[in-house]
Amino acid sequence: MIIFIQCTDQVGLVAAISRSLARGGFNIISLQEHVDNTENLFFIRLEVDKNTDTESLATDLEKILPTGALIKINPRPLKKIVVLVTKEYHCLADILVRNYFKTLGAEVQCVIGNHTTLQNICERFDIPFHLIETTGDAAASEQSVVEIIDGYDFDYLVLAKFMRILSPNFVGRYPMRIINIHHSFLPAFAGASPYRQAYERGVKLIGATAHYVTNELDEGPIIAQQITPAGHSLTVKDMVKAGKEVETAVLAKALKLVFEDRVFVYKNKTVVLE
Amino acid sequence: MIIFIQCTDQVGLVAAISRSLARGGFNIISLQEHVDNTENLFFIRLEVDKNTDTESLATDLEKILPTGALIKINPRPLKKIVVLVTKEYHCLADILVRNYFKTLGAEVQCVIGNHTTLQNICERFDIPFHLIETTGDAAASEQSVVEIIDGYDFDYLVLAKFMRILSPNFVGRYPMRIINIHHSFLPAFAGASPYRQAYERGVKLIGATAHYVTNELDEGPIIAQQITPAGHSLTVKDMVKAGKEVETAVLAKALKLVFEDRVFVYKNKTVVLE
Amino acid sequence: MIIFIQCTDQVGLVAAISRSLARGGFNIISLQEHVDNTENLFFIRLEVDKNTDTESLATDLEKILPTGALIKINPRPLKKIVVLVTKEYHCLADILVRNYFKTLGAEVQCVIGNHTTLQNICERFDIPFHLIETTGDAAASEQSVVEIIDGYDFDYLVLAKFMRILSPNFVGRYPMRIINIHHSFLPAFAGASPYRQAYERGVKLIGATAHYVTNELDEGPIIAQQITPAGHSLTVKDMVKAGKEVETAVLAKALKLVFEDRVFVYKNKTVVLE
Amino acid sequence: MIIFIQCTDQVGLVAAISRSLARGGFNIISLQEHVDNTENLFFIRLEVDKNTDTESLATDLEKILPTGALIKINPRPLKKIVVLVTKEYHCLADILVRNYFKTLGAEVQCVIGNHTTLQNICERFDIPFHLIETTGDAAASEQSVVEIIDGYDFDYLVLAKFMRILSPNFVGRYPMRIINIHHSFLPAFAGASPYRQAYERGVKLIGATAHYVTNELDEGPIIAQQITPAGHSLTVKDMVKAGKEVETAVLAKALKLVFEDRVFVYKNKTVVLE
CATH class of the missing domain: 3.30.70.260 (ACT domain)
Structure with a gap:
């Protein structure tokens, strides 16, 4: 216990x-x-x-x-999670595989996506996939997420490359229960297109950051970070590719820490007791 | 050749x-x-x-x-350099030791400091140390640096933890010939007190960046970067200590690359041909 | 080309x-x-x-x-591979996911296993799974592998945690076409139970090695290696777990290099042109 | 305390x-x-x-x-050490610099060398240097080391690239008080010429190991280890050079841990409480 x-x-x-x-x-x-x-x-x-x-x-x-x-x-030993995705498969597939082989430390309740791209992989693993409309306004689309997840018992929402910004209203409903993977070594390159920013700045390392979501974009408490070398020979596309490997690894590590109840939050920081 | x-x-x-x-x-x-x-x-x-x-x-x-x-x-195989310092010893001592054992790939012509702290170590290695006054205005103090270095033949100015900002006028005299070590993983935490900034942001890795100096503060072309883990248990002081090890290593690596003529500069980036 | x-x-x-x-x-x-x-x-x-x-x-x-x-x-740009497994899922699942999303750089023709454990995951991805008997003698069991793979056109055999030693006769049929992932930082801890060996030796880092298979056990040309920290707090079980992450990453990297035709072999070494 | x-x-x-x-x-x-x-x-x-x-x-x-x-x-907070060297300067210089700037966590009492190569650098830092004869038999030469160090109060003997094997008799006098830096990622490449062994094996990473000295050569309890990449383009000489950087860093880290009383030894292993 x-x-x-x-x-x-x-x-x-x-x-x-x-x-x-x-x-x-x-x-x-x-x-x-x-x-x-x-x-x-x-x-x-x-x-x-x-x-x-x-x-x-x-x-x-x-x-x-x-x-x-x-x-x-005695917090619940096996957490329950809902995963939000857009089109990129790497983080989701990693979660689904660990979930399937019971090494995730949590049970995936469902996946919510704003594109159909990842529906098939979810079905292959018998995980319910909910498609949300994104054609209307953002508020309506968020409302439909809320309606879906309200049907589930869950501890955490995992944004596994969910490429939309959540409203303060939404974030406020699940304080320190939303975990995001950002594709840069924060605070460098917050916001959109971090790999393009990294390419243009000519950095020699790129990274990824898993953090809790707060109302400040990419400013929430950091859980885990890692980097990978990025020399001049990498195009933006190459950085995206190399970055995906780090993103997958960092999110996996952060989820492990959170699911094992090793992460405390205070003052927009985390204490990680390993 | x-x-x-x-x-x-x-x-x-x-x-x-x-x-x-x-x-x-x-x-x-x-x-x-x-x-x-x-x-x-x-x-x-x-x-x-x-x-x-x-x-x-x-x-x-x-x-x-x-x-x-x-x-x-056929650029000059053994470069000549002038080193500028303030009070921190780690980068300078590393340069002096390699210089003494002829593994630096360059010859230190002299060291210029705005404090006497590092005078003694220079003398122990028979390297001329020039103290510049910093009590007057910045322009006068820069002028005295110019006067000193004009007396030397050198390829590069190395800012080995020189904690002052150089004027555009000064920087313009030595384009792509001034190399700085910044104590953060740029572009994160540019400017003053990067370790304090890193501590307050709660990052899980800290880093150092060696770059050419341009007129944009901490915005010049990056030559080398590296990171070291920084968990919650590190105070700002601990980060400073841990950071010094990375700063020393990154500057040493960058100097090696520059002295071996492996670094091209274009568009505020570098191509490093290793 | x-x-x-x-x-x-x-x-x-x-x-x-x-x-x-x-x-x-x-x-x-x-x-x-x-x-x-x-x-x-x-x-x-x-x-x-x-x-x-x-x-x-x-x-x-x-x-x-x-x-x-x-x-x-102009070697075949999209390679064809056969994967051999035992019971551990991590490397196989990574290959199947990349194969499914067409980012592997190769097409998995089939998976051969000496246990049924991984049959279901293959079926979920529509990849043929062949179970080989291991009750009889090793030669017979190898012969059945040969018979299966002879039915496929393939460039490489990938041993994704296939926990049996292949005979010189078998290895001789596919020179420099069999790639193995070994769960240690070779040449340390060759042979069985490398994590137990690492635990007993008290090392502070553990690793994984992807290499071509030759007739000398764990002695073939190394393609890629990586390590992960391993302090005193890790039990053998923890090392196995931590090691799996490295194994997956190292095998993925080695396969990428091989599939992109970047690896030359000579004198029991590799030249990797990236 | x-x-x-x-x-x-x-x-x-x-x-x-x-x-x-x-x-x-x-x-x-x-x-x-x-x-x-x-x-x-x-x-x-x-x-x-x-x-x-x-x-x-x-x-x-x-x-x-x-x-x-x-x-x-309440063990002595500022340790006292004696350093043994042969010809390579990198570890010794790092220790002397930290000692000089009082960041070593220990005070260097003297340096003992079996060549004169490093005498001058010691003198520059006002550290007594004792040359021992190595022309006679090994026992005599060890005896002269004993006689020198018996004149000093010290907690640890640091072998900073001391390239001779110490006898069981000598080692037995200072149990768990002799710290060595070995230029490989032990247990790989124990013994002589580890970089040549690494080159010949074609490894993709090389490393260094700081450990307590016991009577089994390169088999004592490991305190710290680290690695650096080593591709095909490195000759043995290049590996030696790259390795020196790691050796310096690993020994510095191990000494810090030991001097801060963070290292327990049992069963030929260490527990490092950081």
Whole structure:
């Protein structure tokens, strides 16, 4: 069972928490903690050996922890997700394959696309695919996404190369539950056509960034980033191709971290306890 | 001997150039070429086995190459450089050590600093150190740099963590001859305090960029870039420390490429023929 | 059209080859060459702009090149492959997905497995799956592989985590046409259970190696290698998991290089002209 | 103050230790722990906010920890080291520079060399250099090393490209106190001429390994490893050059970890708590 605590830092927190666990008969299998001294915040992720008596543990922890502590005990081990896509297959296919072989750490509930391009691959894996219209106004099209996903129980929305900007209204419905893969090494090349921007700037490395979606475009808390070399011999097209490999890898890594409940969010940043 | 050609692309350039070399009795040891199809530009770097008869080769090449071709034959193999510094030692010390053991590919003529911090290390390696005043106005201080370096024969000015912005007037005197190391993965975090910016943005990788200096701050052609992981556990200070290792490595790599005449510049980009 | 030449090195080869191309009306789009001075061997890969008159070009090149030159003109652009698997899905699924979206650079003719585990994923992608018996002797089982693949036209056999050792007799039938992915950074940890070996040795990085199969186990010419960090916190199981990501990436990269005719083999090594 | 504990794993160790610290008035600033489930071993590194009352803390910890626990409280923060070299400068110069600018985390007491090549650079940094004779037998030469270092107070011997094999007798005198940099990605290419071995095997990556020296040549516990790309275009000489950059970086990283008391050794492996 996973326990996850974020609170104001204080003297003796580890002692207090571990005593509380011992009282409840929980043995610590692994423990990662982090203190942000600037913000005076304490973060801890614990893996313990039993998953019963969680209510009395919660009550006990609430007593000993500072006011306002965020305590998460035993989050759902196998997450449920909805995936949004446009036309590019690489991230979606990677998710579908891991889902099919049960190594994703989550179950794909359905895929929503604004083109039919990826419908067939979903059907091959028996995953429901919902096509949304994009001919009308953006609000109407977002509304149809909301209607579809409201029919599902899910923990996270994964934007696997969904090439539309979501409205503040939509984002506000799912705070820190929407994960995006952006095809640049943010904050470099936010917005449209990052590979073209990278090509024109003549960078020697290109990258990808997985982040939570907030109302500031490409400005949400970063979960994972990676890069790949990009010399002068790469055209924009070549960069797009090379970039896809990094995008797939970075999104896979970020999802793994999120699904294993290793990611805390605060101040538009993440703490990743591995 | 190195030969270096940049010109409009045309059919048959490799054939024409290699025929011209054969006529002159030059045998090709190695050859790297690149064509930028968007700009219709051709770049070639050749290593040949003799370094005589360069004038007749130049005449011959000029005849067969398109008008406006840039031809560089037998550039000075061991470059001469002047290094500008402020207080941080890491890049300078790396340059001084390689210079001392004759593995830099260049000879350090002198070091110019706007603080005395690095005077002693220069003296230990018998390299002249010139202190420039920074109390007066920037123009006066730049003028004193010009006066010092005018006393030296040099190919490149290396800004090894020189923390001042050079004026267009100064930069214009040495076009594509000033090399800077910037402590971020450009174009992310241009300007001041890139590590603080990186810390505040919560990035998961930090980097460094070696580039030619132009009049646009941190916007010149990029020669080399590299990154290092930067998780949540790093404070700004830790990032500065980790960053220094990358800065040293990236500047060393860029200098090697430049000193070996492997870097072409065009359209605010570089072609690096390795 | 691709042209690919390997021969004894001589003065004037580039000039002679480019003249021959010019005579035939072929314009060079890109050119990569390499000289191994120790072995006195010359390698060149050219991309030219027309794919007719290949026979007269071949005749012309034979005349000007040293005796024994290996000349390959216009190899089949879209390769055909047969994939051999056991139970692990990651490399196979990556190949099937790229094949399905036509980004593999090859067409998968069929998959041969010695377990039924991966039959279903093949069927989902409409790729024939052949199950071979492994209960009898190894020779019989290999013979059944031969019988199956003899029914297909193919350029390469890809061992995508095929966990059996092939006999010299089998390997001899397809020289430099069998590509394997080995789950270690060769030559470290050849043979069985490389991740267990890596765990026991306490290495800080683990890797994967794609190579041509020869009669020496895990000793064939290496095409591509990559690594991933592996700290003390990884169990053998964790290493296996982390390793799968690298294996998939390395095999994908090696196949791309091979399918684009960028890999020369000599002296149990490869020259990769990118 | 650093506290460092290695013992048999038991239920409630973190609680017991943190309680003991709270009793003594020590507040935890940072904590990293690791459990090796296979060996049933527990490792913890703590940074606490005061460095007095260490004796009563030791007594208290001994009471609550399993028999045989290894407890290290407040190890010397600034280590003292002796460096052994042969002719290559890169690792030594890096150490001398960091030592000079007080960023090494240790103080270089002296350098011992079996050639005069590096004497001058030591003198430039005012570090005593001792030349040992290597003309006689190996035992005599080792004996002279022992005599020199016996004159110094030191925590670690650093072999910064010391190209001689030390006898079991010598190694036995300084258990887990001798750190070596080996110029390959161990266990690949142990022994002599690793770059030549790498060249001949045709690997696509080369590396370096920092490890504790034991009586098995190049078989001691690994502290850090890193790699760099090595394509077909590199000669053995080029590999040696490229390798030096990695060797310098890997040794610097390993020394940092060791000097900050982050490295535990058990079963010929290390646990590195960062």
